[in-house]
Amino acid sequence: MNKMLRDERVTLSHGGGGKAMRDLIQSVFTDVFEPESSEDQARLMSDALLEKGAKLAFTTDSYVVTPVEFPGGDIGKIAVCGTVNDLAVGGAKPLWLSAAFIIEEGTEIALLRRIVASMKAEADKAGVKIVTGDTKVVGRGSADQVFITSSGVGVIPADRDIRADSIQDGDVAIVNGVLGDHGATILAARGDMMLMSDLQSDCAALGHLMEAVCHAVPVRACRDATRGGIASSLNEMAEAAGLSIELDETTLPLRAEVKGTCEILGLDPLYLANEGTLVLFVAPEHADAALAAMRSVDTGRDAAIIGRAKAGTPMVTMKTAFGGSRIVDMLVGEQLPRIC
């Protein structure tokens, strides 16, 4: 019914609601995502939602990362992984995603196609479906290439209640892998620093990982450590739980290259953004089983215990490699903007 899209770049007419928009949407988006209905809304049902005591989880996130393509991923991959992870860390099984694009006039159609292909691949891997979407086009200089907002809907089984204020004195903090790869990769990809590295973003969907852990042990609390890094996630959790969290510097999983980048630039890896990293708390007697479950999944290979919750003033502290102790405060701003 629709002709092939012949344009090489997005123009304002692609956002106007007429034929040009229909051709863009069909050729670039719906031919790949294959929504089930031609109506504007997705109409869905899942048996999981009908189980007694199950809850619907609903999240949203806008993605504005620059550059939009970087080693290990692109803005499309982040948009899928980030939203899947926002669902997963609450114990929800991710089911359906929306994708809304704000596109700057002049953006290459080929770039959009790469981003959309990357979203589709990542959604397939994570077992979710992109069921509804939107495109808007804004004039040159009114946006930066492309922004994506994805919302997610999932189902939390009746027996899961994962929340930061459930953390108990003595609970163990576990991360699924190395810290700071995403932030360090974006920094290098911007090219301002003339840093050469083989670093890749850790960008990954963690739904399968969370399912593996949740089936193995009761997870008390979980957050993904994105903007503001692991330090900000832990501070939020300490505050919600009313407990102190004590990290051990010697156990923090960090790549030598990330450490090096941080040393050169005076950054702290605890504050670098991640896109495939979560921190969860379990009772100490469940720590080994949780670690084993995480390590059985690709995205949890490097899982490690990094600290413990303790009764005390809500704050995060770290035993340093030299035997001292320091406060790991929340950042006031951020080391880097446009990181995710």
Next chain:
Amino acid sequence: MNKMLRDERVTLSHGGGGKAMRDLIQSVFTDVFEPESSEDQARLMSDALLEKGAKLAFTTDSYVVTPVEFPGGDIGKIAVCGTVNDLAVGGAKPLWLSAAFIIEEGTEIALLRRIVASMKAEADKAGVKIVTGDTKVVGRGSADQVFITSSGVGVIPADRDIRADSIQDGDVAIVNGVLGDHGATILAARGDMMLMSDLQSDCAALGHLMEAVCHAVPVRACRDATRGGIASSLNEMAEAAGLSIELDETTLPLRAEVKGTCEILGLDPLYLANEGTLVLFVAPEHADAALAAMRSVDTGRDAAIIGRAKAGTPMVTMKTAFGGSRIVDMLVGEQLPRIC
């Protein structure tokens, strides 16, 4: 727990994931929207969702309108109404909304507060709750003040199946009110044309209206007539249904001011965007009951029959006031960009 926000404008540090962001979110967003949980995801359940045969409806839309404040509304009001309407026109009872903000560095906090207050007021009126959100900040010149993406979740009762391909030969097309007010208002509000008018955007949530009609008669198909105007919605419906749609120019509800604006500028009101206007199809024997149900609701006061579906080539035609007939084609681009 959080101090008052003292800044007058948004800075990059408000988007960084640290304290500044937490203070902005708390002071500007969560103090107004009052989400139930401090977790990043909303956890929800509705009895309506558990009814046998019910379906979950899921939609998303980004809003990039300029100017962000205009007579009759602002970008926040559009973001709530537009997403409520995307749910409602499919027969879904709107329940929950997300709101993701992309904010340009330098945007006034006071403007954000006005937008958020407007969203809250409109959500209350529509009977929906804004349950989850996100904020990102981008550098000066990387966005235009503020973009909002809202997604919506609602429930479609088992007995409703509203879709454009259900339209039958002879079905009657009804609109709920006057056409083109939003587009003409935005045009005047931009100030480029030095047009003075008392026009206001028709921006309104149509959930209550759709519930009233759906309880009165079976609605065959429905679309809201936003970007591309009523002409584009009707063309999409004609194509999906495989039928011709014939309009009658003399019955189109148009304000004299909108007609005048269009005559001066050479625009066609059929293509002007609306933000509180829908067109629905019912069987001819249900037309009177549908009209009565619509007119019983504030947003349907000016409801009118504007045409009929007929067997024939899928296209939209209009009997003109002078007795002729013309094709109402889909636009190629749009008369105006950044309209919603």
